[in-house]
Amino acid sequence: MALLQISEPGESTNPHEHRLAAGIDLGTTNSLVASVRSGLAKTLPDEQGQHLLPSVVRYLKAGDIVVGETAREAAPGDPLNTIASVKRFMGRGVDDVKHLGGKLPYEFIKTDSSVPRIRTAGGDVSPVEVSAEILKTLKQRAESSLGGELSGVVITVPAYFDDAQRQATKDAGKLAGLNVLRLLNEPTAAAVAYGLDQKGEGVIAVYDLGGGTFDISILRLHKGVFEVMATAGDSALGGDDLDQAIAQWIMQQAGIGDDASHGHLRQLMHTARDAKEALSCKDSVELKVELDNGEAWKGSLSREQFHDLVDPLIQKTLLPCRRTLRDAGISADEVEEVVMVGGSTRVPRVREKVGEFFGREPLVDIDPDKVVAVGAAIQADVLAGNKAEDELLLLDVTPLALGLETMGGLVEKVIPRNTTIPVARAQDFTTFKDGQTAMSVHVLQGERELVSDCRSLGRFALHGIPPMVAGAARIRVTFQVDADGLLTVTAKEETTGVTSGIEVKPSYGLTDNEIETMLRDSLTNAEEDVAARMLREQQVEADRVLEALDAALAQDTGLLSKEERQRIDEAMKNLQTARDSTDNRAIKKAIDDTDQATAEFAARRMDQSIKQALTGHTLEEFESDLK
């Protein structure tokens, strides 16, 4: 029996057009950009041939901004204006940052906004803006080396990043003028890089110890589908902490107090890092540190001493490893491969301990600094539509439970950790007092039972509940997490239909207005450029809608009645007219109208393709049963 052929909904009408896409690893210490060229994913070097871009941004008085190696080199001499490891502050509030950055040199300032800003010679900057500078540099590098504008990028984030940290990363992408196709979890990206190279099947563990974050993910590979079974980690533990442990030890030995100057502390961190690297191949290392009084302290650190210093930290990473195995419902011996990611996994002691834990030699074939960017590039290529169908599908999970505050400061979990995304789940609540007409919804993320132990993502209020006796109203709160791991919450009073919704802008997130202002500030010809950009965005979306509809109608007009078809044709005609104007609001409205006219059609097409997927499938099974 011949089956009707249906192509992917939304597929470009011009399937041979190759879109430029890139994968970006926005790291704590270094960042990279990679792209698929001639079927091979490779990281892209800068003009000097350097692949790694140090994630360091220096702000100068004249408003100039320096990113990368030059900034890194200037850091010891200009610590206040040179921002390193900004990833640690992404999506964090002022108090978090103070706690995290207790030993960091930056001057954090509180503003009206909940987002902390760092005071620099070039003005006050938020972590999102600093990250955007790094992204802009990588964007330029990619565009000059690929020879064209990027149509979209995939940016990687630690799997253990919470909603606020993810949102901040996406905002940074937007601010850098990037079309962020997806936020991809770093361990998943690494698995993609390895899995496709080796055509692997089975269960793999990805141990990712970066500069400032730790992640562990357990994945199951099956015919191009990467299913994350469980993930865990620590978004404030990384290789920097190994350096810190050594630096602390030196300070103790050399009698340097905590009140040492910023520049001095930086120097110490450098010495510590060099010592760590040297101990990979040497049994001991000689140390020399200049003291404030002009004298120098000399000493040596043996490999055994080094192990004593770092073992507690490595041990700390093994607890999440154990938890993911449990959550995945498997034992360590069922793991067939262990993939090492992140520069810190170069430390032989880390490899040794992880190998011991899983009972097998970890894989280190792909450069641990580049593997994440390479995986992201492969995913970006797929998302841009450059790959053949059915090659790769990533099914990821939420790293942390999502819930709501209930009576007594307790958290009611709505979505548990390690739930496959996208996910939508609803929970019903009721009123506490007679005649209560409003309800405050407090959204939280975390595993703990008490509100005070979880991370607050946002609050919103549902007003207009009709007065009823306590317990009579039925308020349904729906949590939806999309494929980027970003949460949207809506609340609805079921008896009256009163709705209230928020894109949970995290408590420590930027508002849309703030982003717009930053965007405006970052462009030279303020108003006009913003307007031009908004118009361009609406035009692109209008083209996308029209193109997709043309393709859809060519295939599936049979799903529509004559009247329905007429209504769609009319909406499309209006949209085309609006598209050719320069009025972005008119275009927006025409898109909304077209969406309304085609909502039912889109749903029918989707459902048809769902059924088609299994029809083809069951037929195959049926045929193979006959054989």
Add this chain to the structure above:
Amino acid sequence: MSTATQNHFELFGLPVCYEVDQLKLAEHYRELQRTVHPDKFANAPDQERRLSVQRAAQINEAFQTLKSPIRRARYMLEMRGVKFDEQRETAIEPAFLMEQMELRESLAEIPKTGDVLTKLGSLQDDIQTKVKQLTNELVELFKDDSAEAMAKAKANMHKLQFMDKLQQEVENVEEDIANAL
């Protein structure tokens, strides 16, 4: 029929039956996600992207429901009109509760004794045997439509929840021990 109105079994092309072919379920799940997952719509208009997120979420939810012995039982009971009142616990036979208490007591004793891991292992074997027995009974019960069979199925589902909690506690103890090593 639209995906929104199909039941979970229909969605996955499986017979409405408590015994689910897990391999086929997983395979059909991957097929469906290949069709609707948002990754397939990265360049599509907003409307299609939103729709894809919704459908992918529905398919994930249906898959998790059919995969879990407890959620599947509850879902099948709900399909047959059985109501669940979260406030009031369904009455469970005293014999089962007694047995639960005994199992919990022996779990509490284990860390104080020697050869902890072996004992935890054998306790887990006991739990698995009971879970197997309860789910085997459910397969038979769901072949019957009578109110009596449904009442018994509901009780079995609650018992499975008890066993699941106990299993989690065993794992907690195991994890504490492993972390202390």
